[in-house]
Amino acid sequence: xKPHLLTALVLVGSASLASAADITGKVSLKGxxxxxxxxxxxxxxxxxxxxxxxxxxxxxxYVVSKDGGLANVLVYIKSGxxxxxxxTPAEGPVLDQVGCLYEPxxxxxxxxxxxxxxxxxxxxxxxxxxxxxxxxxxxxxPTKEQVNERGxxxxxxxxxxxxxVHPWMFAYVGVFDHPYFAVTDKDGNFKISGAPNGKxxxxxxxxxxxxxxxxxxxxxxxxxxxxxxxxxxxx
Amino acid sequence: MTRTKxxxxxxxxxxxxxxxxxxxICLGGLVTSHGAGMAVPDWPNTFGYNLFFFxxxxxxxxxxxxxxxRLVASGVGLLTAVLAVWLWCKESRRWxxxxxxxxxxxxxxxGVLGGLxxxxxxxxxxxxxxxxxxLFFVLTCSIALFTSRWWxxxxxxxxxxxxxxxxxxxxxxxxxxxxxxxxxGATMRHQHAGLSIPDFPAAYGRLWPALDAxxxxxxxxDRVEVNAINPITAFQIVLQMTHRIMAxxxxxxVARAAWLANWRLGPHHPLAKVSGAWLGLIVGQVFxxxxxxxxxxxxxxxxxxxxxxxxxxxTGAMLVIIAFRCLMPAPRREAVRAKLTPLAPEPGIASDVxx
Numbered sequence: 001x002k003p004h005l006l007t008a009l010v011l012v013g014s015a016s017l018a019s020a021a022d023i024t025g026k027v028s029l030k031g032x033x034x035x036x037x038x039x040x041x042x043x044x045x046x047x048x049x050x051x052x053x054x055x056x057x058x059x060x061x062y063v064v065s066k067d068g069g070l071a072n073v074l075v076y077i078k079s080g081x082x083x084x085x086x087x088t089p090a091e092g093p094v095l096d097q098v099g100c101l102y103e104p105x106x107x108x109x110x111x112x113x114x115x116x117x118x119x120x121x122x123x124x125x126x127x128x129x130x131x132x133x134x135x136x137x138x139x140x141x142p143t144k145e146q147v148n149e150r151g152x153x154x155x156x157x158x159x160x161x162x163x164x165v166h167p168w169m170f171a172y173v174g175v176f177d178h179p180y181f182a183v184t185d186k187d188g189n190f191k192i193s194g195a196p197n198g199k200x201x202x203x204x205x206x207x208x209x210x211x212x213x214x215x216x217x218x219x220x221x222x223x224x225x226x227x228x229x230x231x232x233x234x235x
Numbered sequence: 236m237t238r239t240k241x242x243x244x245x246x247x248x249x250x251x252x253x254x255x256x257x258x259x260i261c262l263g264g265l266v267t268s269h270g271a272g273m274a275v276p277d278w279p280n281t282f283g284y285n286l287f288f289f290x291x292x293x294x295x296x297x298x299x300x301x302x303x304x305r306l307v308a309s310g311v312g313l314l315t316a317v318l319a320v321w322l323w324c325k326e327s328r329r330w331x332x333x334x335x336x337x338x339x340x341x342x343x344x345x346g347v348l349g350g351l352x353x354x355x356x357x358x359x360x361x362x363x364x365x366x367x368x369x370l371f372f373v374l375t376c377s378i379a380l381f382t383s384r385w386w387x388x389x390x391x392x393x394x395x396x397x398x399x400x401x402x403x404x405x406x407x408x409x410x411x412x413x414x415x416x417x418x419x420g421a422t423m424r425h426q427h428a429g430l431s432i433p434d435f436p437a438a439y440g441r442l443w444p445a446l447d448a449x450x451x452x453x454x455x456x457d458r459v460e461v462n463a464i465n466p467i468t469a470f471q472i473v474l475q476m477t478h479r480i481m482a483x484x485x486x487x488x489v490a491r492a493a494w495l496a497n498w499r500l501g502p503h504h505p506l507a508k509v510s511g512a513w514l515g516l517i518v519g520q521v522f523x524x525x526x527x528x529x530x531x532x533x534x535x536x537x538x539x540x541x542x543x544x545x546x547x548x549x550t551g552a553m554l555v556i557i558a559f560r561c562l563m564p565a566p567r568r569e570a571v572r573a574k575l576t577p578l579a580p581e582p583g584i585a586s587d588v589x590x
Binding site for chain 2: 035
């Protein structure tokens, strides 16, 4: 690489780092969610699943902390980055199948970012992605530790993954054309790192509450580290 | 090659094919009820294996339903192919021979549709697949009826009587309505959205549920399902309400048809007997529809609902066929007059219908 080109790249990189900010906050649930249902793995024909759990497993529609923090919410910059290009990370996250459950339940990837889909169970799973904008796929993972790589070429929130062998297995993957997204933790907290300063619409999308809807959004002006909280309200 | 109308074993074989078709419809119902249609991602192979050599040890979860459905479908395909050849070689009625050919092409198309549903990811194909299954069942039952001893021997069929009560159009209309109802049901099931209305006889506690966007969002937020189902929409709620209204209309129509057949033809006439059984099926079907909701769409109950739907359609279709053979269209004036006077039962009429 020529020296002057390298210098230019370093300068650009430094400038972008100088303007990078963290967007943090918390998503809270307002309202009383319906009780989760226990998944009856014991009476299922595939005994591998029940054997993997010592405690009863329930659905994960509303994972709420004691102080109302809502987990598994995709928080992302919805607008304000138009026309900008962002490099696709070489490494992608892993969507694992453990104890006949998808882990994580909600995650995000970038457009064209290859991510790994793994089977950690000693049983057969079929990995069935059911996007509405991207191309649907369905393939088998019959062996333990099998890993396949997949990606999506269009932004879409969310893409549902399911396993038709074990019908209670499903997960959601948000696909973004930028790297500024996060998923809330068990306390409802999130952190989007390295966002450039600017004026954005930032959205919080909870797969159960906002299914097929836009989620909730706020206008924010990022100029250094910024805090923004959301409230997801049950109707 | 000797062709004749008297093929007792052919008739029995056609009945076997029809029974296998009903079993196949039940298995198809289980596949959809368990959300297992995509559990085997490839077709015509099964996880890369030849369909017939897929190890039994791997028949678990959703794979069991989908793979069994494919195997039984292959069996029905084989039965139908043999039926078509048998009809072609031994049946003297030309139109019935071609009915066998039609059945063969229908079952082949049905198999291809089932496969395309899997590899093309199209729910719409699933709806068509379900509707064609019902028609194919009617077709195999029709062949069983036409090849039965009852069809060729019944003395009443040789002296058709006037359809004074308008039974022929009534049977036909009710049967067409049942078929429309089955398509509605298949559309609901293949949306993979679970129960769009979770209560019965009320609908979200009301006579007619609220359909505005906020209410539908609330319905979706409130329901917690174990399976990965799609969110419900206002369209799906309207679809289920239409299904309920049509069920009531069918119940009333079939009750009228059964009463009319009994009154006009006498309780021993085959049409009166079969339409009485038809009414029993419809009553059972209404109960199963309600039970499907009360049990939160239990797979067994929902599948029984599918099976009773198929039997209801088939019975209606057989009644139409028999009525169009037994009853002549009545002149309009006579029909009006005759409605006021019940007819005495015909002496010597065949009363045991082997369909």
